[in-house]
Amino acid sequence: MQIYIIMAFMAGAFLIQMALGYLQLKHFTKAYAEMRRVGKVAIGKKPGKIRSGTIVLFAISNNGNILKAKKMQGVTVMATFKDLPGFEGKNLRNLKDQDMAHCNKLLKSAIQDAVSNYKIIMSGGTIPEKSSLFRxxxxxxxxxxxxxx
Structure with missing residues (x-):
């Protein structure tokens, strides 16, 4: 009888995790669509294993100038996108460390990933897929x- 209670608890936790993951994905899609209406979107990420994960979205013009920036940073699926001030008007290709002085280490890493992804795509390349833990x-x-x- 106890095994059924444990199995029901695990199934419930799994379903809650799926629902919260779905809500976070829906939130990402909404933020991406909003940024896409502004311009092209450069995405950078720094996945968190134990620490918080970070995703940045930059809406950019055709010449690479940042029109709008958003970030999502957090440990749980409850993290949401927030505006990331201080980048509007700067060119994504030419971001320097001093432009990111107000950012924490994980956010800087995600921004650098967005810059790298943008440069690869604009030069006609493809972004290499990162191997999973299992791989x-x-x-x-x-x-x-x-x-x-």
Missing amino acids: RMMVKAEHVATLKK
Whole structure:
């Protein structure tokens, strides 16, 4: 009987997590659509494993000037997008450390990712997909297996 209670609790927690994840994705889509109405959108992210994750959205003009900036930073799925002041009018390609002086370390990293992604796309390249945790573990296991041969 106790196992059924534990299973029901786990199923309930899973469903709540799915619902909250859906709401966060819906919030991201709304913020992206709003930024897309302003101009092209450059996205940068710094996923958090233990610390908070960060996503930045920059609405940019055709020549790379930032028209609007937003950030989402937090540990939980309850994080929402907020305006990111201090970047309007600056060129995304030419952002310097002093332009990000008011930003924390994770936010700076996400901004640098957005700059890098923008430069790659504008030069005609594609953004490389980052390996998942499972894929990295498989690569390490394959490497260890080849060393033993």
